[in-house]
Amino acid sequence: MQKIFWITILLLFILKTTLGQFYDSGQDPNRIKWRQYNSARFQLIYPTGLDSLAAVYFSNLERIANQESKTLTFTPSKIPVVLHNQTIISNGEVGWAPKRTNLYLVADQGNYFQPWEQHLPIHEYRHTAQLSKMNQGTTKFLNTVFGEQATAAILGWHIPMWFVEGDAVAFETGSSNAGRGRIPDFSMRLEAQLTEKGIYSYPKAMFGSYKDFVPNRYELGYQLVGEGRKSFGYEIWNRSLDKVAKKPFHVNPFSQGIKEVSGLPERLFYFETMQKLKNSTEKGTHQNGNKETLLFPVQSLEYINYFSPKLMNNNILAYKTSLNIIPSFVIIDSLGNEQKLINPGYVFDDTFSATDSLMVWNELNTTRWENETFSRIAIYDFARKNVRYLLNGGRVFHSRLSSDNKSLLSVEVSEQIKWSITIRSLINGKLLNSYSMDTLQPVQPDWSPDHSKIAFIAISNYGKSLGILHLHSGTINWILKNELLEISNPKITETGIWVKGVYNNTSNYYFFDFKKRQWQLATNELFGVNEGNITNEKFLYSTYTSAGYKICSLNTSLLDSVIVAKPATYLSPMVHRLASEEKLVDFSDSLPAFKSTEYKKSTHLINFHSWAPLAIRVENQEIGWGISAMSQNVLSTSFLTIGYQYHAADDYQEYFLNYQYKGFYPIIDNRYSLIPFSFYYPDRDTILQEITGIQQQFSQNWLIPFYFNKGPWYRMLQPELGYTFTSNYYHPNEYFNLTDIYQHKFAYRLYSYNLLKQSHRDLYPKWGQSVYVQFEQAPFDKNKGYLFAVSSQLFFPGIFPNHSFRMYGGYQEKYDGDLPFYSKLLYPRGYTATHNDEMISSRFEYTMPLMYPDLNLKELIYLKRIRLNLFYDLATYKYTGIPFKQKSTGIDLGFDFHAFRFIAPINLMFRYGYKIAEKGSFYEIKFKVDFNALYGDNILIIRD
Numbered sequence: 001m002q003k004i005f006w007i008t009i010l011l012l013f014i015l016k017t018t019l020g021q022f023y024d025s026g027q028d029p030n031r032i033k034w035r036q037y038n039s040a041r042f043q044l045i046y047p048t049g050l051d052s053l054a055a056v057y058f059s060n061l062e063r064i065a066n067q068e069s070k071t072l073t074f075t076p077s078k079i080p081v082v083l084h085n086q087t088i089i090s091n092g093e094v095g096w097a098p099k100r101t102n103l104y105l106v107a108d109q110g111n112y113f114q115p116w117e118q119h120l121p122i123h124e125y126r127h128t129a130q131l132s133k134m135n136q137g138t139t140k141f142l143n144t145v146f147g148e149q150a151t152a153a154i155l156g157w158h159i160p161m162w163f164v165e166g167d168a169v170a171f172e173t174g175s176s177n178a179g180r181g182r183i184p185d186f187s188m189r190l191e192a193q194l195t196e197k198g199i200y201s202y203p204k205a206m207f208g209s210y211k212d213f214v215p216n217r218y219e220l221g222y223q224l225v226g227e228g229r230k231s232f233g234y235e236i237w238n239r240s241l242d243k244v245a246k247k248p249f250h251v252n253p254f255s256q257g258i259k260e261v262s263g264l265p266e267r268l269f270y271f272e273t274m275q276k277l278k279n280s281t282e283k284g285t286h287q288n289g290n291k292e293t294l295l296f297p298v299q300s301l302e303y304i305n306y307f308s309p310k311l312m313n314n315n316i317l318a319y320k321t322s323l324n325i326i327p328s329f330v331i332i333d334s335l336g337n338e339q340k341l342i343n344p345g346y347v348f349d350d351t352f353s354a355t356d357s358l359m360v361w362n363e364l365n366t367t368r369w370e371n372e373t374f375s376r377i378a379i380y381d382f383a384r385k386n387v388r389y390l391l392n393g394g395r396v397f398h399s400r401l402s403s404d405n406k407s408l409l410s411v412e413v414s415e416q417i418k419w420s421i422t423i424r425s426l427i428n429g430k431l432l433n434s435y436s437m438d439t440l441q442p443v444q445p446d447w448s449p450d451h452s453k454i455a456f457i458a459i460s461n462y463g464k465s466l467g468i469l470h471l472h473s474g475t476i477n478w479i480l481k482n483e484l485l486e487i488s489n490p491k492i493t494e495t496g497i498w499v500k501g502v503y504n505n506t507s508n509y510y511f512f513d514f515k516k517r518q519w520q521l522a523t524n525e526l527f528g529v530n531e532g533n534i535t536n537e538k539f540l541y542s543t544y545t546s547a548g549y550k551i552c553s554l555n556t557s558l559l560d561s562v563i564v565a566k567p568a569t570y571l572s573p574m575v576h577r578l579a580s581e582e583k584l585v586d587f588s589d590s591l592p593a594f595k596s597t598e599y600k601k602s603t604h605l606i607n608f609h610s611w612a613p614l615a616i617r618v619e620n621q622e623i624g625w626g627i628s629a630m631s632q633n634v635l636s637t638s639f640l641t642i643g644y645q646y647h648a649a650d651d652y653q654e655y656f657l658n659y660q661y662k663g664f665y666p667i668i669d670n671r672y673s674l675i676p677f678s679f680y681y682p683d684r685d686t687i688l689q690e691i692t693g694i695q696q697q698f699s700q701n702w703l704i705p706f707y708f709n710k711g712p713w714y715r716m717l718q719p720e721l722g723y724t725f726t727s728n729y730y731h732p733n734e735y736f737n738l739t740d741i742y743q744h745k746f747a748y749r750l751y752s753y754n755l756l757k758q759s760h761r762d763l764y765p766k767w768g769q770s771v772y773v774q775f776e777q778a779p780f781d782k783n784k785g786y787l788f789a790v791s792s793q794l795f796f797p798g799i800f801p802n803h804s805f806r807m808y809g810g811y812q813e814k815y816d817g818d819l820p821f822y823s824k825l826l827y828p829r830g831y832t833a834t835h836n837d838e839m840i841s842s843r844f845e846y847t848m849p850l851m852y853p854d855l856n857l858k859e860l861i862y863l864k865r866i867r868l869n870l871f872y873d874l875a876t877y878k879y880t881g882i883p884f885k886q887k888s889t890g891i892d893l894g895f896d897f898h899a900f901r902f903i904a905p906i907n908l909m910f911r912y913g914y915k916i917a918e919k920g921s922f923y924e925i926k927f928k929v930d931f932n933a934l935y936g937d938n939i940l941i942i943r944d
Contacts, residue, residue, distance in 0.1 A: 023095050025102050025636045026370025027662050028086055034599035034635075041065050041076070045599050045634065046083040053117070053417055054083055057103065059591050060121045067175070067583045069129065071234035072167070072241075076125075076132035080634045085415050086372040088395050089364075092120045094127035096155070097148040098609035100634045101128060104371075105417050109349050109398045109443045113464040113486055114178030116441070118587055122176060126168040130241070131155065137246030147610030147630070156903050158244045158254050160206055166221015167237060170229065173222075174578030175585050177463075177484050181222055181578065182570045184486070184507045187281075188528040188544055189215040190223065194278040195527075196546035202270045203862035204854050207898045207905070210761050210865050211852035213303035213323065213548070226574040227273040228262070234581055236261040252901070267859060294543070295336075295551045305548040306330075307350040311535040316551060317354055319347065319361075323760040324801055326712055329359065329380070332551075341380070342387065343712040345757075348375055351531055353400040357382055358426075360399050360408065365392055366707050368665060377408065377429070378711075387711065390429035396422070398444055402451055407432065409454060411442050421445055421454060421469065435469060445469075448492045455492035461587065466490060466499060466512075479512055485569045489531045498522065498539065500529060501567025509541060510567050511559055519566040520559055525552075601663065605638040606631050615645030619658050619671070624648075637663035652677060667703040672696075683735045691738065692731045699724040701747070714755045722747030722776075726819055743819045745785075747776045755795070763847050763867060764804040768795035774824055778817040785817020789824040791841075798848060808843035812836075828873035830888040830913045830922040838878040846870045864905070865896040871913075887916040905930045 033048040037058045044061070046054035061081065069075075079094075081101040090108040094101045101124050107116035134151045135143060142150035155164075169186075173179030180186040193200070193215060200214065208214045228236045240257030247253045255266035262269055295316070306318040316332040329341040329352070346364035353360050358381060365374040377390040377399050390408075400409040408424045412434075419441050423433040437458065445456040454469040462482035469476050479497065480487065486507075491498040496513045503510075503521055507528040511520045523529055525543045529552075532541025537556045542549035608631045610616075615626030618641050628643030639660045646653050655674040660667065675695045680688040701722040708715040728741040755768035770793045777786040791810030798804050810825040814837060823833060825841040847869045855863040869892035876885050890913030899906055911924040 023097075024632075024639075024662075025093065025095060025100075027637050028084060028371045028635070029367075029369045030664055032086070034601065035596050036599040037594045037596055039594060041078055043078065043080045044083065045080060047085055047415075050083065050085055050416060051596055053105070054596075055594070056117050057081075057083060057121060058594060060118055060587060061125060062591055063587060063589065064122055064125045064175075064585055067585055070583065071171070071174075071229070071237070071581055072126070072129050072133060073238055074129060074133035074136075076128045077135075079128055082634060084371050085417060086369070088373055088375050088397075088413070090116070092124040094124055094131065096131050096152040097630075098607055098632050098634065099131075099148055101125075106395070106413055107441060107459075109351075109411065110488070111441065111443060111459055112178050112180065112183055113459060113484060114176060115459060115461055118176065118461075118585075119172060119178065122172045122179075122585065123168045126171040127164065130164060130167065133241050134245045136242070138248055139245045142248070146612050147608075149610035149612075149630075154244065154248045157901065158248060158252070159241070160217075160221075160254070160901065161903055162206060162217045162221035162224060163237070163240075163254075164221070165218045166223070166225040169218055169222040170225045170578055171582065173575060174580075174582030177584070180218070181226065181572070181575050182486070184502055184505055184570050185528050186219060187223070188507070189213075190219050191277070191281040192527045192544055192546040194274060195281060199271060199274045199278065201854070201856045201862075202267045203856045203859060203898065205270065205274075206901075207862055207864065207903075209852065209854050210323070210849070210896075211854055213546075223277055224270065224273050226578060227276060228258070228269070229581060230574055230577045232262045293553045295553055301547065303548045305350075306332075306542055306551050307549060308352055308531045308533065309540040309542060309551045310354055310533040311538050311540055312354065312356060316540065317341075317359070318551065319350055319352055321350070322548070326757050326759050326762075326766075341382075341385075343757075344378060345709065345711045345713075348397055351398065355401050355403060355405055358401060358405055360401050362397055362399055362410075363389075363711075364709075365394075366709050368705055368707060377410075379426070390424070390426075394429075400445065400447055401426070402447060403449070404451075407451070409445055409447055411445060411456075421456065423471075433471070435474060440465075444489055446490055446492050449494055453492065455490040455497050457488060457490060466497070468492070468497075480567070483567075485567060487567050491532065491534055493534060498532065498534065499567065500531075502570050503565065503568060505570055505572065509539075509554075510565070511556075518564060521563040521565045522559060523552075523554060524563075601635065601637070604635070605633055605661075606640065607633045607638075615643050615656075617641070617645070617656075619660075635663070637661060665704065667705070669701045669703065670699070672698045681736070689733070689735045691733060691736065693738075694729050694731075695727070696729070697724065697726045712757045714753070714757065716751075716753055718751045720747070720749035720751065722749065728819075741818050743778050743817065744780050745776055745778045747774065749774045759802070761802045761849065762804070763802065763849065764806060765795045766797045766804070769793070772824075776821060778819075778821075781817030781819075783815070783817045785815055785819075785821055787814035787821040787824070788812065789814075791825055798846060800848070803846070803848040806843075806845045806847070808841070808845075810839075810841045812839040812841075814838075825875075826873075828875050828886045828888045829871065829890065829911070829924075830915050831875075831886050834877065834879075834886075836877040836879045839875060840877075841875045842873070844872045859901075861897050861899055863895060863897045867894040867896065868892070869894065885917065888913050888922075889916065890914055890922075 034045055035048050037044040039062060042061050044054060044058045079099055079101055084102060084104045087104055088106045089104060090106055091104045103120055131151060134155060139151060139154055169180050173181030204214060205220055236258060239261050240254050243253035243257035258269050259265050304322040306320055309316050309318045314334060318330055320330045321327045326343055328343045331339045331341060344361060344363060348362040358379060360377055360379050362375045363378045365376045374393050375396050376392045376394050377396060378387055380387050396410045396412045398411050406426055408426050410422050412422045413419050419437045421435045421442050422431060424431055440458040440460050443457045445454050452471055456467055458465045458467055463484040464487050465478055465482055466480040466487055467476045467478050485502060487499050487501045489500040496511055498509055498511050500507055501510050508525055509522040509529055511522045527544040530542040530549050532539055539554040539556050541552055543552045608629055611629040613627055615624045616628045624645045625648060626643055626645035628641060631640040641658045644655050653676055657672045659670045677695055678690055678692040681691055683689050701720060703718055703720050705716055705718045724745040726743045730738040730740055750773045753770035755765045758765055772791050774789045789812040794807045796805040812823060812825050814821045825839055827833060850866040850868050852865050853863050872889045874887050890911060892909050892911045894907055894909040896905055896907050907928045907930060909926040913922045
């Protein structure tokens with residue numbers, strides 16, 4: 001009986017949560033033509049013109065798959081892999097429903113000492129193995145019933161994301177000479193938290209917090225997975241995944257697998273691992289004679305970061321981020337008083353460059369295509385207090401101003417992923433010089449004081465190198481060459497180079513003296529450092545604490561008294577254990593050549609990946625009785641849902657087909673439904689007679705989004721054209737002579753928004769506007785029906801931080817044709833739709849966070865935030881010339897939490913409302929699973 005209960009709960013859960021598993025990974029520009037390589041393991045799809053690099057990725061994937069997996073015993077089936085070269089966002093992902101891997105080819109400037117074409121396939125292939133291992137036992141049967149969505153849903157319910165990412169990081173660390181496990185900054189945030197704030201509850205570590213900064217799932221997962229393997233062997237994770245796949249109906253099979261091997265339930269395993277890490281990372285005080293000074297001691301518990309501090313006229317310029325406010329550039333005086341200069345857009349690598357009059361940074365620029373992005377150069381003038389942009393379609397990083405404000409030094413990458421160091425005019429962005437790096441990836445270049453040389457880091461198949469590029473001759477002198485260790489952020493002076501490296505398993509700054517040809521340790525911080533800048537004899541940098549990066553100052557004249565030492569290798573027993581358990585991937589071994597063939601988009605539009613003995617309506621996030629099947633192609637341009645649904649509440653059946661194509665610049669949405677209907681109507685003798693028929697409806701909508709994002713503002717203008725054909729066909733009836741109804745409806749819409757980006761704690765944008773204008777008409781109707789509606793939403797800051805005041809207003813006028821037109825505006829809460837010819841609607845809301853309890857209730861519920869919303873709604877109507885009103889007011893109490901370990905946050909809202917005219921109360925309960933939170937989507941606009 002208990003098993004039947006859990007089977008029922010699981011099936012309901014799969015069907016409810018599966019709606020969030022159909023992940024649209026974005027589209028590449030329509031102009032891209034595709035080719036492919038094929039083997040027994042991979043179908044590699046790549047843009048035409050990228051043959052040589054695609055061959056490298058394909059060979060590397062084969063090399064990784066060829067090695068015998070000792071630590072995750074399962075052989076994945078063939079999977080499509082898509083290479084994306086049009087976006088400059090560094091990423092990779094493995095999706096299920098449909099099954100595919102996306103690799104984004106541009107590495108960021110913080111890349112580790114391994115080429116991106118090696119690091120990325122290693123990490124993402126491990127995800128493929130993890131998900132493939134789920135296809136066994138009961139889960140394999142569920143895949144037969146529900147398709148690939150079953151694997152995705154079970155993984156989301158049972159397997160914590162810290163394992164998914166931590167296991168992949170452990171694999172990349174053990175099977176290569178690099179990997180994030182060998183980078184001190186990767187464990188820095190967790191070490192600082194454990195040392196200064198202690199061990200967080202297990203749910204808080206898994207799901208994060210609005211109150212405190214919590215290290216991410218990669219950092220946590222690596223420690224848990226690595227410690228599990230170090231203490232109990234890799235079988236602990238094999239057993240846990242096998243348990244989930246074979247017994248998904250159990251309450252917590254993942255934890256059972258951990259306990260069977262370690263003797264500890266999951267929660268206690270977490271606490272013991274964190275205690276071990278805490279004991280091993282407790283650090284003492286500084287050990288050298290440096291005169292480091294923390295300029296602004298931490299005086300609050302608020303988590304705030306100050307990046308790339310630079311001394312300017314006795315003040316400090318820095319890039320500031322926090323949980324509470326959106327990022328900004330700030331000026332800090334000697335007393336610690338801050339003045340905000342500007343809120344930028346997305347700043348690459350949290351870095352910038354400045355002189356006394358100008359400041360530059362690289363900012364993300366988006367387009368209609370999610371997989372086509374650019375990095376443009378933003379230039380801020382301190383005197384004029386304005387920003388101008390260069391290279392809106394650029395692929396440029398780490399731009400650095402020359403001291404005379406005439407030139408810009410940058411790293412650039414072509415669509416063929418060829419890297420170069422460039423110098424451009426600051427006036428118009430004209431290319432002055434370009435230095436190709438061949439097979440190297442240059443990162444983080446820096447001008448010498450006389451602009452004759454450039455210091456930079458180079459990444460190759462053999463590790464990292466520190467070089468000096470002589471601009472006149474184009475030659476490079478290497479200070480460090482092909483080192484398998486982490487170095488970054490070089491700063492060149494007349495006497496030497498400052499570079500960030502590893503000392504005592506912590507990131508610190510070193511100084512290389514040109515005259516002495518000698519390395520010296522410059523800083524000895526407890527947890528780690530970030531980018532610094534030199535002005536005269538002051539070296540300002542950021543040092544990490546559990547409250548974020550804080551600003552430190554070092555007197556460079558005192559370097560003679562410091563330790564003589566060279567950047568070291570990160571040493572860890574965990575890394576040694578992982579390397580002994582994995583087979584090192586040999587990226588130099590030869591493989592047979594594979595043939596490249598054309599990949600035709602037109603013949604790969606349909607890819608059925610999931611189905612269910614219920615009606616899953618992806619387009620409106622609903623599930624009902626029936627049957628359905630879902631298709632999504634590998635390029636995420638073609639989406640199809642087809643099925644049958646029985647609407648029990650209203651007792652009717654529906655056959656539906658929805659198809660959306662996003663491969664053209666306009667998004668084309670098609671929907672078709674067929675509904676048999678019947679009703680009873682009295683004949684001339686008042687005897688009820690049954691009338692039957694079929695309603696068919698086909699609609700097509702064209703949406704053309706234009707994006708104008710600028711700085712911290714998200715801006716979009718979207719014209720929409722729509723056509724709907726509706727037919728009501730009545731079966732022949734001996735009692736009535738009914739006329740069939742045919743309606744052709746045309747729609748013209750314009751949607752636009754202008755929204756300020758949100759901080760981690762913001763419930764809504766601090767400032768913002770949206771407008772939606774709609775006109776629909778049925779010109780061939782006998783009654784010439786039409787509808788006009790305009791609605792707008794305004795966002796304003798509340799009284800306190802993270803509070804929001806919102807106003808919604810709309811006007812609508814309509815005249816029903818042969819078939820009715822349905823209202824487009826929001827009704828006052830507590831009321832249902834009502835007949836009207838004219839409507840004016842308004843809503844006023846004040847929303848605030850009440851508290852961030854981070855409350856763990858038996859590990860069944862983890863409560864992150866409690867919110868309060870006050871509302872007042874008013875609508876006035878006219879119907880057949882008679883005016884009337886509806887008014888309501890009330891309060892919403894919302895709870896943001898995670899339940900039963902599921903990764904997506906849940907919002908549960910209790911509403912008390914009062915209908916003013918009727919003098920009656922009403923109550924509502926709203927429930928929402930926020931799948932958008934998984935993808936970082938924080939734009940919330942009402943478009944009903």
